[in-house]
Amino acid sequence: MPSDAAIGIFDSGIGGLSVLEHVRSLLPNENLVYVSDRAHLPYGEKDKDYILHRSRVITQFLISQNVKAVVIACNTATAAAVKDLRETYRLPIIGMEPGVKPAISLSKSGMVGVLATHGTLNSHKFKALLQQHADGSEIIICPCHGWVEAIERNGHDHQTTRQIVSQQLQPILERGVDTLVLGCTHYPFVKQMIADEAGAGISIIDTGPAVAKQLQRQLSAHDLLTEEAKPGREAFWCSAPPEQTQKRIERLLKVPVQVQLLPELD
Numbered sequence: 001m002p003s004d005a006a007i008g009i010f011d012s013g014i015g016g017l018s019v020l021e022h023v024r025s026l027l028p029n030e031n032l033v034y035v036s037d038r039a040h041l042p043y044g045e046k047d048k049d050y051i052l053h054r055s056r057v058i059t060q061f062l063i064s065q066n067v068k069a070v071v072i073a074c075n076t077a078t079a080a081a082v083k084d085l086r087e088t089y090r091l092p093i094i095g096m097e098p099g100v101k102p103a104i105s106l107s108k109s110g111m112v113g114v115l116a117t118h119g120t121l122n123s124h125k126f127k128a129l130l131q132q133h134a135d136g137s138e139i140i141i142c143p144c145h146g147w148v149e150a151i152e153r154n155g156h157d158h159q160t161t162r163q164i165v166s167q168q169l170q171p172i173l174e175r176g177v178d179t180l181v182l183g184c185t186h187y188p189f190v191k192q193m194i195a196d197e198a199g200a201g202i203s204i205i206d207t208g209p210a211v212a213k214q215l216q217r218q219l220s221a222h223d224l225l226t227e228e229a230k231p232g233r234e235a236f237w238c239s240a241p242p243e244q245t246q247k248r249i250e251r252l253l254k255v256p257v258q259v260q261l262l263p264e265l266d
C-alpha cells in the first residue's frame with residue numbers, strides 16, 4: 001500500500017545531508033525526517049558498542065515518528081549496526097559502505113585510495129568487503145582523523161578544513177592512486193577540496209546516488225512509494241543544541257530550516 005509516512009535518515013552529524021540531497025532529487029515528493037547525532041560525534045573514533053547503541057535509540061526514535069524506512073546515512077554506523085537493526089526491525093533499513101567495488105572497476109592503475117573513518121576501516125564489514133573485491137588491486141586506506149570535526153566545527157569550505165584535508169591526502173596521493181573512494185558521508189562536502197589537491201585524472205567515488213537508488217528500489221518492492229504529487233517536507237532533529245547545526249544545514253541546502261532538539265534517548 002503506498003504510504004505518505006516519512007523516510008528516516010540519520011548520521012552522526014551533517015554528513016548524511018550529502019545522502020539526503022540525492023534522496024530529495026530522486027524522490028521529490030517523499031517526506032523526510034533527518035537526525036543529526038551531533039552530541040555524540042565523531043562516531044569514527046568511538047567503539048562499536050557505543051555506535052550500535054546510538055543507532056538503536058535513533059532508529060527507535062525515527063520509528064516513533066512513524067517512518068516507513070530508515071537510511072543509515074553513515075558508513076561508520078552501517079558497519080557497526082546495520083545487521084543488528086535489520087534483525088531487530090521489520091521496516092526496510094538501507095545502509096551504506098565505501099564504494100570499493102566501483103572504484104576497482106574504474107581504476108586503470110589498480111591503485112585505489114579509501115578515505116573513511118577509523119571505525120569504518122577497522123570494521124569486520126570493511127575487511128570482508130576488501131576480501132570480496134580487492135583481489136589484484138592495491139587498496140590504500142586513509143583514516144581521515146579530524147575531518148568530520150573540522151567540517152562540523154569550521155565548515156566544509158573553511159581554510160582550516162582545507163589544511164587538514166590537504167595534509168592527510170598527500171601521502172596517499174604520493175602512492176600513485178588514480179581513484180579515491182569517499183567512504184564517509186561528510187566527505188562529499190569537501191569533494192572539491194579533494195579534487196583540487198588530487199589534480200586532473202583522479203576519479204572520486206561517492207556512493208550517495210547509489211544509496212538513494214537502493215532506497216527507491218526498496219520502497220517500490222514494499223509498495224511504500226508515496227503517490228503524493230506535491231513536494232515532500234523535511235523535519236530536522238539534532239542531539240546537540242540545534243543553532244549551529246541549523247546554520248550548517250541552511251548553508252549546505254541553501255534553504256531556511258528549523259532544527260529541533262532531539263529528546264534524551266537513553
Ligand code: DGL
Nearest residue numbers: 015042043044075076185
Ligand atoms: N558521516 C559518518 C560516516 O559516514 C562518520 C562521522 C563520524 O565519524 O562521526 O562514516
